[in-house]
Amino acid sequence: MPEGPEGPEGPEGPEGPERRGRGRTTLLIAGAVVLGLVAGTCTGYLIQADREPTKLPSLSQPTLPQAKGPAPEPLSAAQDRQVKTEGDLRKLLLTKPKGAKEADWLGDDGWMDLAAYADSYEKPEEVFGDLVGDEFRRAAVTGWSEGSTYTVELRLVQFRQEETLAAADYCDNNQYWAEDEDSTDSWPVPGTGTGMAYVHRKADTKPGYLPLYSAEAHAWRGDVSMEIWVYGSKSIPKKKIMDLAERQMERL
Structure with missing residues (x-):
């Protein structure tokens, strides 16, 4: 006779009753556990009801003595660095020395937008994307030329810094x-922590052009990265780049 639904693999086969029996046993055990938990909980309530209430600690705190003397004066705008950097960054840039000529290659308003700042790098497309991700906020720039010997450019680059310390990162990258x-x-650079000044002794030479020497300085404070570049037809003295870097950082 052929094996049908009630054969070896059906509900009445060797495995069928065993599976069903195990299920009923598990259900009974589970019911006993629930009853045990309910009984234990009820017993706990009864015991707690017969006890005296536990006294809770006082929520009041001891009064702390107040410091004597007048309240400290708030920082002035000149002392509060955040007040400085939230204002017009251009006012924090060094002014051109007497007798120097203003740089006509930097534009008129003293600001450098995201595209212009990225374009100052060798790979502006890549830098543009990085600056967007690093929350570039704004850049103030100034510069001048001193006769036919030197040209100077200073930048203060500010970041929003809601996610990363981008000012420090860009300073490290430039260094x-x-x-x-x-x-x-x-x-x-004294007084800047990690600020550094550099003089490149080897000139950049191109056919048809005079040798071009350079020096630079990079430091940061808070959300602002400082960049200074000096170019000249002769080697830049250490004193020149250091003086610019120290005086500029003193204004931040």
């Missing part, structure tokens, strides 16, 4: 590339 150049001397 990395400055140190990577051959024949470069470097010195810490």
